[in-house]
Amino acid sequence: MKKFIITLLLAVLPSLMFAQTNSAFDKFEKDGVDAVVVNKKMFELMGNVKMDPKDKSAQQYLNLIKKLDNLKVFSTTNNKIVTDMKSTVDGYLKKYPLEELMRINEGGRAIKIYVKSGATSSQVKELLMFVEGGGPKDSSVLMSLTGNFDLSEISFLTDYMKLPGGAALKKASKK
Amino acid sequence: MVLTLVSCDQKPTLQKYFVEKSQEKGFASIDLGTGFLKADKLKLDAEETKALESMKKLNVLIFKSNGTNAAEFDKEKAKVKDLLKTDNYDELMKVSLEGGGMSVNTKGENDHIEEFVLFLNRKETGFGVIRVLGKDMTPQNVLTMVNLLQKSGANSGQLKPLMDIMKTK
Numbered sequence A: 001m002k003k004f005i006i007t008l009l010l011a012v013l014p015s016l017m018f019a020q021t022n023s024a025f026d027k028f029e030k031d032g033v034d035a036v037v038v039n040k041k042m043f044e045l046m047g048n049v050k051m052d053p054k055d056k057s058a059q060q061y062l063n064l065i066k067k068l069d070n071l072k073v074f075s076t077t078n079n080k081i082v083t084d085m086k087s088t089v090d091g092y093l094k095k096y097p098l099e100e101l102m103r104i105n106e107g108g109r110a111i112k113i114y115v116k117s118g119a120t121s122s123q124v125k126e127l128l129m130f131v132e133g134g135g136p137k138d139s140s141v142l143m144s145l146t147g148n149f150d151l152s153e154i155s156f157l158t159d160y161m162k163l164p165g166g167a168a169l170k171k172a173s174k175k
Numbered sequence B: 001m002v003l004t005l006v007s008c009d010q011k012p013t014l015q016k017y018f019v020e021k022s023q024e025k026g027f028a029s030i031d032l033g034t035g036f037l038k039a040d041k042l043k044l045d046a047e048e049t050k051a052l053e054s055m056k057k058l059n060v061l062i063f064k065s066n067g068t069n070a071a072e073f074d075k076e077k078a079k080v081k082d083l084l085k086t087d088n089y090d091e092l093m094k095v096s097l098e099g100g101g102m103s104v105n106t107k108g109e110n111d112h113i114e115e116f117v118l119f120l121n122r123k124e125t126g127f128g129v130i131r132v133l134g135k136d137m138t139p140q141n142v143l144t145m146v147n148l149l150q151k152s153g154a155n156s157g158q159l160k161p162l163m164d165i166m167k168t169k
Helices: A002-017 A023-028 A040-047 A056-065 A079-095 A151-161 A166-174 B002-009 B014-021 B046-054 B070-086 B139-152 B160-166
Strands: A033-038 A068-076 A099-106 A109-117 A123-132 A140-150 B027-033 B055-064 B090-097 B100-109 B112-122 B126-137
Touching: A023 A068, A023 A079, A023 A140, A040 A056, A040 A068, A040 B090, A056 A151, A068 A079, A079 A123, A079 A140, A123 A151, A140 A151, B014 B027, B014 B055, B014 B070, B014 B126, B046 B055, B046 B126, B046 B139, B055 B070, B070 B112, B070 B126, B126 B139
Parallel strands: none
Antiparallel strands: A033 A068, A033 B090, A068 A140, A099 A109, A109 A123, A123 A140, B027 B055, B055 B126, B090 B100, B100 B112, B112 B126
16 A cells, blocks of 8 residues: 555656646647646645645745646657657747747757746746757657746756756746 | 436446446456545544545556457547546646556545546556545545555555556566
8 A cells, every 4th residue: 555655646746847738739648758747726736735834845845836827748759759849849939929038058958948927027927848858868858837936936846856957947047 | 218218318427437347357346435444443633534534435446457458458548538538527637658647637626526536557557547436525635544544554455456557667
């Protein structure tokens, strides 16, 4: 039983970090793609869970979760799908222009981050990240996150969950 | 006769699927009332009692892969996925990783959840659908229950087939 519960928790937690929102990317839910989708209802429910009030990072985590609407993450090493991801992202940006927050090349990986700003410049309503892997074993990641949150909170989340691109986001939020 | 016609008219539900499939070859099912926790032997605090009271029963349906029924696995998996959509479940989240996946679904409004459905699948081992039925369940209640299960050391033999599916790689 314990094992089952631990597996369940392990399965649930990472999924909280990965997710995408826009149906434009739903087609990537297929064979050869690792996907995680978390919907608003999940965030709402998770936000009501009591955590140790002394645990500051857990509290910060809860606060952030309440501000999220939808998270989708797709990850693949299949070249064909990567090409498709690229063109889908391009097409999406044409349809829904987002501001390019940053573009980084590091260790053969190309990271691009786009945002839709909210009321203030650090408030974000939508974040789209595309990490193109450098080699056949280096997976490419497409992540979409919507809600109403602060950039600095997201870098906290990526750290907490050890998501790809966390370092890049941290740099971005300090700008 | 009329009754039969009427019931045939109704759209398929996960409940019906459970009843149907639990009789079929290749499937196994488990029904547990919350009594299986032997809660009376444990000292429950108010929160745990409340959590326990919010749940009525646990239904589990398991399909076991045996190396020759891959086509059937795909078919039945698609059916369950379809039912989760057509039977008005809210999908909370889903994860798919190489060769398997899981999804968490609920029925009910906000904190008044009537049903939790956990769907796990893995090509090599099979799939499992776990339904937790209750009234006004909250996520907090579910977490409390998980702790309770650990405390009570519930007979894991009953749930072993399920854990076999969960075993990855």
